[in-house]
Amino acid sequence: MSLxxxxxxxxxxxxNLPERPDNLTLLKLYALYKQASSGDAAGERPGMTDFVARAKxxxxxxxxxxxxxxxxxxxxxxxEELKAQ
Incomplete structure (x- = not known):
């Protein structure tokens, strides 16, 4: 199976994880997904009022x-780590 x-x-x-990961883990999953699928972050950094988009x-x-x-x-x-918990 390829990478x-x-x-x-x-x-x-x-x-379909057994438990919903905490917010920091969700952010890490999001960031790794974006980096893996799109490469380096692009576009403008979201403004201070959009906390979620800015954190992502x-x-x-x-x-x-x-x-x-x-x-x-x-x-x-x-x-894999999250599935094992």
Whole structure:
């Protein structure tokens, strides 16, 4: 199974975890997903009044320079950890 296939499977499995992850873990999943699927953060940083969008963008931007394959593997590993809890 290719890394892309494993990543897509992990994305599907992330929607059916036994417990909803905490907000920091959800942000990490979001950021790894965006980095793996789109590369480095793009566009303007959302304004101070949009707290959720700003937190998501900042989490994604923190991964700048991470290779898409590395982000995929980290996402897969994190989903596996969450499934085991």
């Amino acid at each position: 892309q296939d494993q990543f897509e499977q992990a994305v599907a499995e992330s929607k 963008w900042d989490a994604w931007d923190a991964l700048k320079g991470t290779a898409q394959e590395a982000a995929m593997q980290q996402y897969i590993d994190l989903v």
